[in-house]
Amino acid sequence: MISFIDQDLYQIYEKIQTNTRLDFEDGLKLFKTPDLLGLGKLAHLAKEKLHGSKVYYVFNRHVNYSNVCINLCKFCAFGRPPGHKEAYELSIEEILQKLEESPGKIREIHVVGGLHPSLPYDYYLELLKAIKRKFPEAQIKAFTCVEIDHLAKISGKSIREVLLDLKEAGLSCLPGGGAEVFSERIRKKLCPEKITGRRWLEIARQAHELGIPSNATMLYGHLETQEERLEHLLALRELQDQTGGFLCFIPLPFLPQKSYLRGEIAPTTGFEDLRMIAVSRLMLDNIPHIKAYWVFMGIKLAQVALHFGADDLHGTVLEEKISEFSGAEENRALSRQEIERLIREAGFKPVERDALYQEISIS
């Protein structure tokens, strides 16, 4: 018999048992409850209904083609203005060379970068084509909705035309970054140059309608309120009801250490990170996967998050520059054996997947 310290959680348990959708008020109760373990039990129940004892991971590699960015969002430690001494951009040949150095069979190649003012539109198409030629079995997960908007601007094409060009060049899905928090209040303060939340959702919608699924993220732990977090989750849930195109939701804890906001905002705590994973699982009843992104959360906490509703431990991750610039503690790659051990020791069954969450093997 399941038991809770917080009596309010019994009503939510009833709803989960009867597959009744949770509303905004339920979400607030989940964000406010002091009963973290009770919240974890609820989220674990919801996770088990969807995936049983399976936990997914992917053998992947990250490519951050350039950190040059014209937006310079306040929370970002990765972007550099053009001409900055730490600014870089990789040629297609350099990227292929790095990918060729990867051990093992890569299933997913994750490509994102800053909004570069002068890289031509063809660079992006040729990059995808070259990767696809060299690694035909790997799926390419590339470009946030913010980058897609940038590509539309530099090419003079519509979002639809850009997405179709990228799909033809080898794009499988979008990684889901750039969503931050959809609240206009927050975007005005932290990333005024970035596309609005509404535009982000519209680009995701168009991608889904063209058969390009995506993930979705939320950067939390800065200036946003619990209400704004919930509004973000509910906007994603609403779009998912219409398109069914979201594969996975990824809550990203803000890492202030090297951002413009260092000293002003404290990093998130383990309690907050676990709560965010659990609330996401419970509110996003129509998005199949919730990711514990160990690169930002830390490996040990991400492993614990598998008992708080997460069913995906991301991947082996070679060469990820965004976390390196942000000062993340876990700036390294994991081997297939290490990631499987983390999952098994937490009591779950590791399942290797591809970028589209198709199962490759169960160990």
Ligand code: SF4
């Ligand atoms: S978050 Fe993205 S758009 Fe904003 S500065 Fe960083 S790279 Fe540029």
